Amino acid sequence: MTDTSRIRNFSIIAHIDHGKSTLADRMLELTGAVTEREMRDQVLDTMDLERERGITIKAQSVRLDYRGPSGDFILNLIDTPGHVDFTYEVSRSLAACEGAILLVDAAQGVEAQTLANAYLAIESGLAIIPVLNKLDLPAADPDRVAVELASILDGDPGDVIRVSAKTGEGVAELMAQIVERLPAPTGSVDDELKALVFDSYYDTYRGVVCYVRVKSGLLATEDRIRFMATGEQQQADEVGVFTPSAEPVTSLGPGEVGYLVTGVKEIDRIKVGDTVTHEAAPAAAALPGYLEPTPMVFSGLFPTDGDEFERLRDALEKLRLNDTALVFEPETSRALGFGFRCGFLGLLHMEIVRERLEREYDLDLVATAPSVAFRVGLVGGGEREIKSPQDLPDPNERTEIHEPIVRVMIITPAEFTGTVMELLQQHRGVMGEMHYLSPERVELTYRVPLAEIVFGFFDQLKSRTRGYASLDYDPDGYAVADLARVDILLNGVPVDAFSAIIHKEKAYDYGRKLVAKLRQIIPRQMFDVPIQAAIGSRVIARETVKAKRKDVIAKCYGGDVTRKRKLLERQKEGKKRMKMVGRVEVPQEAFISVLQVDAD
Amino acid sequence: MPTDGGVAAVALAESAATKVAAYVHVPFCRRICPYCDFAVVAGTDLADRYVSAICAEIQRAEPFDDPLAAIAFGGGTPTALGPRALEQMLAAIESRFGVASDVEISIEANPEDLNPSTARELTAVGFGRISLGVQSFDDDVLSALGRVHTADQAWEAVGAARDTFASVNIDLIFGTPGEQLRSWESSVITALESGIDHLSTYSLTVERGTGLSRAVLAGAPAPDPDLQAEQWLRAADLAGGAGMVRYETSNYARAGHAVVYNLVTWAQGEYAAFGNGAHDHRDGLRSWNVRRVDRYIERIEQGDSAKSGSERLGPWEREVERVMLGLRRAAGVRAGAAGQRLVTSEGGVALRDAGILEVAGDRLRIARPLLGDGVSRALLALAPGDC
Ligand SMILES: Nc1nc2c(ncn2[C@@H]2O[C@H](COP(=O)(O)OP(=O)(O)O)[C@@H](O)[C@H]2O)c(=O)[nH]1
Ligand code: SF4
Ligand SMILES: [Mg+2]
Numbered sequence: 004m005t006d007t008s009r010i011r012n013f014s015i016i017a018h019i020d021h022g023k024s025t026l027a028d029r030m031l032e033l034t035g036a037v038t039e040r041e042m043r044d045q046v047l048d049t050m051d052l053e054r055e056r057g058i059t060i061k062a063q064s065v066r067l068d069y070r071g072p073s074g075d076f077i078l079n080l081i082d083t084p085g086h087v088d089f090t091y092e093v094s095r096s097l098a099a100c101e102g103a104i105l106l107v108d109a110a111q112g113v114e115a116q117t118l119a120n121a122y123l124a125i126e127s128g129l130a131i132i133p134v135l136n137k138l139d140l141p142a143a144d145p146d147r148v149a150v151e152l153a154s155i156l157d158g159d160p161g162d163v164i165r166v167s168a169k170t171g172e173g174v175a176e177l178m179a180q181i182v183e184r185l186p187a188p189t190g191s192v193d194d195e196l197k198a199l200v201f202d203s204y205y206d207t208y209r210g211v212v213c214y215v216r217v218k219s220g221l222l223a224t225e226d227r228i229r230f231m232a233t234g235e236q237q238q239a240d241e242v243g244v245f246t247p248s249a250e251p252v253t254s255l256g257p258g259e260v261g262y263l264v265t266g267v268k269e270i271d272r273i274k275v276g277d278t279v280t281h282e283a284a285p286a287a288a289a290l291p292g293y294l295e296p297t298p299m300v301f302s303g304l305f306p307t308d309g310d311e312f313e314r315l316r317d318a319l320e321k322l323r324l325n326d327t328a329l330v331f332e333p334e335t336s337r338a339l340g341f342g343f344r345c346g347f348l349g350l351l352h353m354e355i356v357r358e359r360l361e362r363e364y365d366l367d368l369v370a371t372a373p374s375v376a377f378r379v380g381l382v383g384g385g386e387r388e389i390k391s392p393q394d395l396p397d398p399n400e401r402t403e404i405h406e407p408i409v410r411v412m413i414i415t416p417a418e419f420t421g422t423v424m425e426l427l428q429q430h431r432g433v434m435g436e437m438h439y440l441s442p443e444r445v446e447l448t449y450r451v452p453l454a455e456i457v458f459g460f461f462d463q464l465k466s467r468t469r470g471y472a473s474l475d476y477d478p479d480g481y482a483v484a485d486l487a488r489v490d491i492l493l494n495g496v497p498v499d500a501f502s503a504i505i506h507k508e509k510a511y512d513y514g515r516k517l518v519a520k521l522r523q524i525i526p527r528q529m530f531d532v533p534i535q536a537a538i539g540s541r542v543i544a545r546e547t548v549k550a551k552r553k554d555v556i557a558k559c560y561g562g563d564v565t566r567k568r569k570l571l572e573r574q575k576e577g578k579k580r581m582k583m584v585g586r587v588e589v590p591q592e593a594f595i596s597v598l599q600v601d602a603d
Numbered sequence: 604m605p606t607d608g609g610v611a612a613v614a615l616a617e618s619a620a621t622k623v624a625a626y627v628h629v630p631f632c633r634r635i636c637p638y639c640d641f642a643v644v645a646g647t648d649l650a651d652r653y654v655s656a657i658c659a660e661i662q663r664a665e666p667f668d669d670p671l672a673a674i675a676f677g678g679g680t681p682t683a684l685g686p687r688a689l690e691q692m693l694a695a696i697e698s699r700f701g702v703a704s705d706v707e708i709s710i711e712a713n714p715e716d717l718n719p720s721t722a723r724e725l726t727a728v729g730f731g732r733i734s735l736g737v738q739s740f741d742d743d744v745l746s747a748l749g750r751v752h753t754a755d756q757a758w759e760a761v762g763a764a765r766d767t768f769a770s771v772n773i774d775l776i777f778g779t780p781g782e783q784l785r786s787w788e789s790s791v792i793t794a795l796e797s798g799i800d801h802l803s804t805y806s807l808t809v810e811r812g813t814g815l816s817r818a819v820l821a822g823a824p825a826p827d828p829d830l831q832a833e834q835w836l837r838a839a840d841l842a843g844g845a846g847m848v849r850y851e852t853s854n855y856a857r858a859g860h861a862v863v864y865n866l867v868t869w870a871q872g873e874y875a876a877f878g879n880g881a882h883d884h885r886d887g888l889r890s891w892n893v894r895r896v897d898r899y900i901e902r903i904e905q906g907d908s909a910k911s912g913s914e915r916l917g918p919w920e921r922e923v924e925r926v927m928l929g930l931r932r933a934a935g936v937r938a939g940a941a942g943q944r945l946v947t948s949e950g951g952v953a954l955r956d957a958g959i960l961e962v963a964g965d966r967l968r969i970a971r972p973l974l975g976d977g978v979s980r981a982l983l984a985l986a987p988g989d990c
Contacts, residue, residue, distance in 0.1 A: 553829070562876055564889060
């Protein structure tokens with residue numbers, strides 16, 4: 004156990020790509036946590052997906068042994084993701100810390116997630132050290148950005164630390180400042196044990212592994228413990244710290260961050276946000292825990308092979324341990340069979356979940372068009388939440404439809420203000436405030452239907468501002484809207500998985516584009532496949548996938564009988580990635596193509 | 604269009620199951636055609652050692668219980684070797700395996716290599732059937748295919764062959780980018796007018812690793828499957844009109860000229876095979892030789908086997924293979940365990956409804972050969988069962 008005065012716990016928070024993971028790399032190097040041989044860029048981004056995409060998806064904690072000018076310290080660093088979809092991941096990390104490093108790219112300046120994350124840290128009562136990164140870049144304008152950064156924190160530009168995470172310049176000084184400026188954790192070892200479960204994952208051999216932050220008391224190996232919310236009683240089989248590899252220790256004291264293995268295999272017995280205490284001497288009250296995040300978009304996930312439904316359920320439950328923002332409930336589709344309606348924080352989150360399910364759990368999935376959740380008034384009173392277009396009551400059974408609204412914050416260079424406002428208007432936005440962060444940079448606030456923001460808006464914003472604008476949003480109630488459901492019929496049969504609820508003004512255009520898109524995606528079959536878009540019984544668009552005329556390799560293989568069979572087997576494997584909808588083979592990506600129909 | 608599903612054709616197709624055959628691969632070509640992915644090399648540098656290796660491989664092979672019903676020399680370009688070398692290899696086979704009295708002995712040749720005197724040399728060696736790689740009677744198409752011969756040369760070669768061999772085949776390729784339907788029709792008509800006994804029409808396919816595939820990846824036009832479908836249908840009509848019977852997806856013959864060697868492979872019969880990249884089928888085992896010519900020669904010279912891989916199918920897979928291969932024939936195939944399962948499977952029902960698969964008594968046939976691969980995939984998708 005370490006004296007709390009010798010511990011500092013902090014998160015690195017920033018807008019995406021401002022250099023959080025790279026800064027973490029330098030800190031790991033400076034403290035010798037990784038050897039030169041082990042070092043690679045963004046070493047804490049361990050997931051394959053993170054490395055491929057170059058983004059942080061999961062917060063990662065690591066314990067550093069720091070020998071500074073004022074003695075030896077234990078630093079627990081948590082590297083966090085920067086994308087808007089993963090804000091929840093950031094907020095959970097902050098609850099395990101006393102301080103935060105707010106990092107800003109000195110060439111880019113303050114961006115939307117800089118602000119959003121700064122507010123999160125302030126609300127959580129954390130001490131914040133503002134830091135400018137990428138000083139080595141020729142385009143860096145540290146003096147200007149220091150003013151921007153200080154102004155959002157009501158601080159002094161002179162207190163802003165300047166580093167280059169790439170070259171390492173200024174990082175040693177920053178570490179000294181962390182010890183100086185961030186408070187030590189409080190909490191007494193003599194009090195009852197309270198440890199916050201701030202993350203978890205499922206290990207096939209060890210069961211559920213919890214990431215914990217001890218607030219008070221001592222968590223030791225072999226202690227009998229209790230999870231206060233679920234009531235689960237267990238023995239602490241192993242406690243340890245991440246250095247960054249998992250290393251067992253005998254105990255974790257107040258202020259310490261580490262992991263806990265109990266051998267629990269029943270996933271629902273462990274909840275992120277729960278408090279661990281001792282069975283014999285429990286704490287009187289649990290720690291505050293977390294607010295459940297609000298899912299923004301919903302999509303159906305279906306196994307391509309119907310027999311995999313139970314495996315999908317198991318995988319979702321396990322993944323949820325490591326991704327608490329994921330919610331799901333069983334769903335039945337006439338076209339796709341049994342699956343789950345899943346709630347996500349955004350499209351990136353949705354994509355990541357699907358990819359993780361496919362990779363980590365070896366599943367083959369079809370994802371249906373994402374939708375926001377509507378509130379629908381019912382004739383005869385009452386209201387129903389609709390997370391799936393197929394659940395929309397018929398027009399004669401419903402009154403008005405309410406759609407979710409978000410408060411959107413956009414930061415843009417002042418020169419693009421007009422363009423951005425125009426874009427927001429096209430997306431049914433209502434202007435709120437406009438605020439100059441500096442003469443060159445404007446913060447705009449709008450109220451916009453979530454459905455307009457969540458599908459493709461970000462790309463449009465980026466392309467209209469040459470990549471310079473950034474975006475953040477929060478839920479902000481509901482509003483009545485004039486909406487209709489566009490259905491798609493394949494071969495005359497409605498395919499529920501393709502239905503979408505669309506603003507009436509855009510429905511026709513949407514139907515036309517989607518049908519055209521599907522004609523390209525759906526391969527030619529043994530027969531003609533008509534594709535129609537309809538609102539109610541009114542067909543608004545139609546295309547046909549012509550029957551294929553030749554499906555034979557008329558080639559001389561001589562005695563090589565094996566070759567043709569192997570070729571056919573490969574083709575057949577390819578077909579497995581198709582979903583049979585009635586008699587029509589539909590490729591998986593068709594279901595998601597609904598997304599790529601930009602309705603402007 | 605007449606296709607041969609008659610009683611005699613069925614008997615002929617099925618009887619091939621118990622016949623045995625042998626294949627000799629000759630990998631040498633003047634130059635490599637851009638669409639070709641066979642196990643071939645340009646030039647004849649290794650020819651002498653290769654012929655010795657083939658003879659050695661033949662000597663080491665186990666004979667079948669029965670004498671050979673068919674011997675095929677293919678390639679590559681077998682005629683790249685002189686008549687003496689061909690004679691030597693053929694003699695080795697005949698003495699090692701023995702031949703049936705009505706044995707079919709055939710050789711592939713390119714038009715530029717065949718004239719009346721080479722034709723006579725080949726028949727003197729013992730070849731009774733020749734298959735000419737004409738590919739097209741349109742010079743533009745020939746040059747698009749990267750062939751070295753011209754349409755006139757092809758016409759001459761066919762004449763020489765017809766005057767000398769008991770059975771003459773022409774290979775034609777359809778779907779060469781740029782080839783119009785009209786051009787294809789006139790190639791087929793010319794072929795039919797040349798008095799051949801057998802016609803093979805193959806669709807151009809873009810195979811990985813070939814020059815054609817690189818060109819297509821770089822943006823050159825690829826064969827158009829809809830046009831190929833049209834071309835196939837035209838060829839079938841024209842050949843039928845000329846009195847030829849389609850007995851397999853790509854093959855037409857006058858009565859008595861169906862290729863025994865092919866019938867053996869489609870009936871899941873057994874055959875020995877010699878040379879680099881050659882595939883054999885013996886005792887239920889399919890195996891194949893190393894693909895590279897130099898490696899093949901080295902292995903044989905060192906006294907090693909030239910085999911580089913093999914595959915033994917389980918009983919169900921074998922049954923599926925039987926139906927798959929058999930369905931290529933116009934005569935169709937006895938349904939058996941796999942066929943019966945197919946007919947009642949979801950995929951099979953859809954294929955029947957679409958008029959692609961036909962059931963007649965205990966036999967299955969593909970009514971629309973152009974969509975035949977869909978039937979094969981449906982067969983492969985069946986859950987394994989008893990047989
Ligand atoms: N020139 C320069 N590039 C940097 C610096 N810090 C990070 N980067 C680059 O910025 C990109 C994003 O860095 P990363 O650490 O993944 O950012 P994160 O999304 O905030 O974790 C990477 O290409 C880094 O190499 C810096 O100090 N200077
Ligand atoms: S002549 Fe025949 S075997 Fe030789 S390269 Fe051309 S297509 Fe291939
Ligand atoms: Mg990162």
